[in-house]
Amino acid sequence: MFRVAAKLSSRGSCSSTAIAAFAVKPSPISCTRPSPLAASSFRSFSNGLELDKNMAVPDAVRMINYAMKQARTDKSVGSYGLGMLVLKHCVTTELTEGEDPQHENSKGIALLAWSTLLSERGEYGDAIEKLQSVQELTNSLLGVRVAAFEAEAGLHLELGQDDMASAVGDKCIELLEKQNAEDSEALKVRAKALKGLIELVKGNIESAEAFFDKSLLSTLCDGSAALSYGEFLQTKHNYSMAKEVYQNIIQGATTIKNSGNPYLGAGNMNLEGLMMGAMCALGQLESHLGNFGNAEQHLTKALNQAEETYGDRHPKVGVVLTSIALMYRRKAMQEHSSSILVQEGLYRRVTDLLKVPPGETDSEGAVPLVDRSDIAALARGAYSEVLSIQENRKDEGEKMKNFAEAIWRNHRMSLDDALGNTESNKVWVIDARISRLL
Template identity: 40%
Template sequence: MNPIRSALARALLSPKPRPPRARHYATSSTGGATQPESVAAEMVRYALGGARPGSSPDEAMRILEQGASNLQGGGEGCGEAVGMLMLAMSTLLYRSGRRQEAMEKLKATNQVAPAAFRVAAWEATMGLCMEAGQVINTSVSPDDLVDLSIKDDNIKWSDQGHLKCRVNAIKGLIALLNGETESAQLFFDGCKDLCAGVGNKQTENAVLSYCEYLHCVGDFPLATQMYERVLEALTMEDMSGNFLATCNMVPEEVSLGATCSYGQLLSHSGKFSEAEDYLTRALKKAEDQFGANHPKVGIVLTCVARMYKLKAKAEGSSSIMVQEGLYRKALEVLRAPAINSEGVSKQMDWRDIISLARGEYAELLLIQSNRRAEGERMKEWAEHAWRNSRLTLAQALEFSGPSKPTVVDTRIGRVM
């Protein structure tokens, strides 16, 4: 059967279609999913996770595009359905490594979808800009990209607390990357109450950013509490029924990010056995979601290696061979340019992580007399490539206490 018709048939013939969770956004006045939304939900599940083995991303994209075309300009629920499909298209493009095309699709979403979906598109647009290493001003707003008059929404995004929390959390994350800790605090202060109710209205992503802020400023007790809440909420979350997120901000990415960041916090707290457990889980999540040779696997491997470094320092032991193997594999997976190449002066994906991994690797070489020259070259390369606004490379490499720890966010592949 034609895959598009197959997806439609499953939605239309099912007596009780599994709807998108009503808590994520308003659907029909009765509180349930409309038929267009149920149809779109089935198509998204099929395209992003339920397609038959061997089906191609191009086939999945055709399914989503056909669904959006059929539902465009329809009646009740069609705006939400189209929004779902367009966010899913962006995710599919992102997963295929087509970041710029994903951003173009997000921009198109702002022209047709209801406000909640436009906020999700803005959130992902900022996430992709951060991943690309772009410098973003915290004054950027959904109003810059979102025409709030579209679809005659009864209320603006700013009138909905959970949506405003998501916007503030992204601005707080941007502020952290820019080294503006006080500004970040102001943004996160605006969503503290909603963070306390993590698990409602898809705020897990926003709360993870708040966790990382607490982690960065050294509030380890509260960061621990909030990380654990996020992980608990994500364990109970039906990720296949979550349609109000896209690209590197989808629940699977949040789950990976929370697991890896919590593992880093445990490592910073000297709880190395627990840290190893969570970072191992994060590594398995990354490999299962993206494949063993995806850059996100390299990001987690870097965090694992850093954990072993802290553990060896705390215990007065040595794990040079283990660390070196992990850094070498991480740099290979991240496709780091050769030290003698000109790649560092050009646009380089995952610059933060590659620079950090190379800096850590250099430190291992510098303590070995027969490899000191190699270590000096690697250190010089890392220092030249480093672009972080909050930390110098020396600060990132040296953890002396909770006042200014290095936190790696796997969602955006950046160091904070």
């Protein structure tokens, strides 16, 4: 568990005052008695992606927004510690106590936010624990609990725990099958799309198709379910529709962000991760089509989003940089040009950010465990080619290629398939949310 007291920065003394201000100076809206709401204000949003601000305790929403803003001021141990300290206060005060929907919604979105910060710091176990706690809020809006299931599955996928992710997806569908709420049909589409994403990760493209509903183009066009659908379309060579989906997601996510309503997502499935993922996927699509100017523009936006959200030393930045490096590789091959120095610089930075070990193993047959192995292997494999075309670095390139093949875990294709070195016509896309190759 994050030890806030030991890790807070010098901002800690003033932060305590700020937290106390929330506790001792409530707004005119009582924290113990929620303001009376018209029946219509508890309406279910048709897409289940947002929570109407009126459906939560206003002071709780403000505290959550404050916590997220403070955590990301400089993305340090101290700033994240402050953000999580504020969220801990939020879920242990009158702001979120009570079994009525308004208080349970407030507690639910606070736990979602807390899990997001934990996951960004690499504390996945604690993040998943917070998400599982959301399932105890049986009076909250159904979309809050679905968002928690989606985020939990997303974190399992990033950790390479695909069977656990699938089990969480099954629980989500099971929950919705028992509901008759107004928004349950849209949420069922979202839950099935989660299962579709899991099948894509496993390399089962044909099985994935059954889980994607065409209503994703309209009902949930702004959320993570739509992004998974767009990635499915791209792997099926349906580039025009995939491009339309990605563009809709970016536009819709921007609208949601500007609305001020809490987005029902968390962990690597939060709103910022969604925007980064859609920009990155769209850039990869344009690169595949040979539109390198457009590709560079979208991938640069994805990189800026990643750095703004996570900081420039976060592994997610390395995932986006891998997409950029591979774009330059494809451009050089198609235009018969050279970008060796640019590519090598990018691959070296990716290796650093993803903490990929050296290409040599300690003993014959020993392969180190590598986080985000799909991306690491792809980057190392492409880097090995850059080295191999340099006469004095061929041996280094060969060792790196052997290492990349050793850590490759994708069941759908070989590393050579992914690098385009075979006759395979398979199309893949990097999902920047979960750091996996689909």
